[in-house]
Amino acid sequence: MVRATIGVLPGDYIGPEITREALKVLDAINRKYGWDIRTVHLEASGEAYDKYGKHLPDHTLEKAATCDALLKGPFGGPPEELHHPKWSGVEQGAILPLRKHFDLFMNLRETKVYPSLIQHSPIKEDIVADTNILIVRELTSGIYFGKKEERIVDNEREYSDVEAYRESEIRRIALRAFEIARNRRKKVTLVAKSNVLKSSVLWREVVQEVAKDFPDVVLDYMHVDNAAMQLILNPRQFDVILTNNMFGDILSDEASVLSGSIGLLPSASLGSSTFGLYEPIHGSAPSIAGKNIANPISAILCIALMLRYTFDKEQQAQEIENAVEKVLEQGYRTADLVQGRPDVQVVGTDRMGDLITKQILGS
Numbered sequence: 001m002v003r004a005t006i007g008v009l010p011g012d013y014i015g016p017e018i019t020r021e022a023l024k025v026l027d028a029i030n031r032k033y034g035w036d037i038r039t040v041h042l043e044a045s046g047e048a049y050d051k052y053g054k055h056l057p058d059h060t061l062e063k064a065a066t067c068d069a070l071l072k073g074p075f076g077g078p079p080e081e082l083h084h085p086k087w088s089g090v091e092q093g094a095i096l097p098l099r100k101h102f103d104l105f106m107n108l109r110e111t112k113v114y115p116s117l118i119q120h121s122p123i124k125e126d127i128v129a130d131t132n133i134l135i136v137r138e139l140t141s142g143i144y145f146g147k148k149e150e151r152i153v154d155n156e157r158e159y160s161d162v163e164a165y166r167e168s169e170i171r172r173i174a175l176r177a178f179e180i181a182r183n184r185r186k187k188v189t190l191v192a193k194s195n196v197l198k199s200s201v202l203w204r205e206v207v208q209e210v211a212k213d214f215p216d217v218v219l220d221y222m223h224v225d226n227a228a229m230q231l232i233l234n235p236r237q238f239d240v241i242l243t244n245n246m247f248g249d250i251l252s253d254e255a256s257v258l259s260g261s262i263g264l265l266p267s268a269s270l271g272s273s274t275f276g277l278y279e280p281i282h283g284s285a286p287s288i289a290g291k292n293i294a295n296p297i298s299a300i301l302c303i304a305l306m307l308r309y310t311f312d313k314e315q316q317a318q319e320i321e322n323a324v325e326k327v328l329e330q331g332y333r334t335a336d337l338v339q340g341r342p343d344v345q346v347v348g349t350d351r352m353g354d355l356i357t358k359q360i361l362g363s
C-alpha cells in the first residue's frame with residue numbers, strides 16, 4: 001500500500017496535455033493496487049506568471065515541500081515571444097530555483113532503444129540496437145549556478161559564467177552513479193574536459209577516489225568532444241555516463257534522439273532523500289500544442305521513474321514501461337513517430353494515454 005501526495009506542475013503548451021495522460025496512468029496503478037497516491041495542483045510558470053507576476057510563487061514552493069514527489073510538465077513559451085517577461089524569466093525564475101530549492105543534485109536521463117522504434121533512429125540499426133545509456137547529470141552546480149558577471153573591458157562588454165565545483169558536490173553524485181552502475185552493466189564513463197578545464201581535473205581526481213570503493217565497477221574516462229562523437233559512432237559502449245551540469249544537458253539531448261524521438265524521454269531529479277522531481281526532458285512545443293498530437297510517453301514514463309525512485313516500487317515501474325513497449329509493439333504511434341512508416345496506426349495524445357492505461361489494467 002502506498003499512501004502519498006504528489007505535486008503536479010502541468011507546465012505550458014503541451015505540458016498540461018501530456019501531464020493529463022500521465023495522471024491517467026497513475027490513476028490506473030492506484031486502482032489496480034489499491035494505493036492512495038493523491039495529487040495536488042501547483043501553480044508555476046506561465047499560469048503563475050499570469051496570476052502573480054512570478055514563475056514560482058512562494059506558496060507553490062511551500063506546498064511542494066509537503067509533497068512526496070513532484071510531476072512537472074515542460075515550462076516555456078514560443079520562440080517568437082521569448083523576449084516577453086512571461087517567458088524570458090522561466091529558466092532563472094522557475095526551472096533552476098526548483099532544482100536548487102530541493103537540492104536535487106542528480107538528474108537521471110536514460111536512453112533506451114525500443115526494438116519497435118528502431119527505424120525511427122537517425123542512426124543505423126546495427127549501430128544503435130540494444131543501446132541503453134543512463135546519463136547521470138549533476139544538476140545544482142557548475143556553470144548554471146556559478147558567478148555571472150557583466151563588465152566593460154576596453155570599451156566593450158564582457159559577460160562571464162563561472163564553472164566551479166567543490167569536491168563534495170562531485171563526490172556525492174559520483175557515489176550515486178557507482179551505486180546505480182552496480183545494478184546495471186557495471187561501467188561508469190566520466191565525461192569531462194580535463195585537458196583544458198581545471199574543474200574537470202577535480203572531477204577526474206574525486207571520481208577516481210570514489211571508484212576505489214567499487215572494485216566491481218569499471219571506470220572509464222572520456223573528453224566531452226570525443227564522447228559526443230562516440231555516442232553516434234558506438235553508443236552501445238556506454239552504460240552510465242557521469243558528467244557535469246552543462247555537458248549533461250548537451251549530451252542528454254544528443255543521446256535522446258538515438259531512441260527515435262525526444263518525446264519518449266522522462267527524467268528524474270533526486271537529492272539525498274526519496275523526494276524527487278520528475279519531468280520530460282523536452283520543451284513545451286508551442287507549435288503542436290492544443291492539437292492532441294503531442295507524445296505523452298515522456299510524461300507517462302515519469303510516473304514509472306517516480307514509482308521506482310521515490311516509492312521504491314520496481315515492479316509497478318516496470319509494468320508501466322512494459323505497457324508502453326507493448327502499445328508501441330502493437331503499432332500505435334503519435335505523430336512524432338510516423339515518418340516513413342505507412343504501417344503504423346496514428347493516434348492522438350489522449351488515445352495513446354488510454355491505450356497504455358488499458359494495457360496496465362489488462363482491460
Ligand code: IPM
Nearest residue numbers: 076091092095096249252281
Ligand atoms: C533541460 C533544459 C533546461 C536545462 C533548461 C530549460 C534550463 O534544457 O532540462 O535539459 O538546461 O537544464
Ligand code: MG
Nearest residue numbers: 249250253281
Ligand atoms: Mg536540456
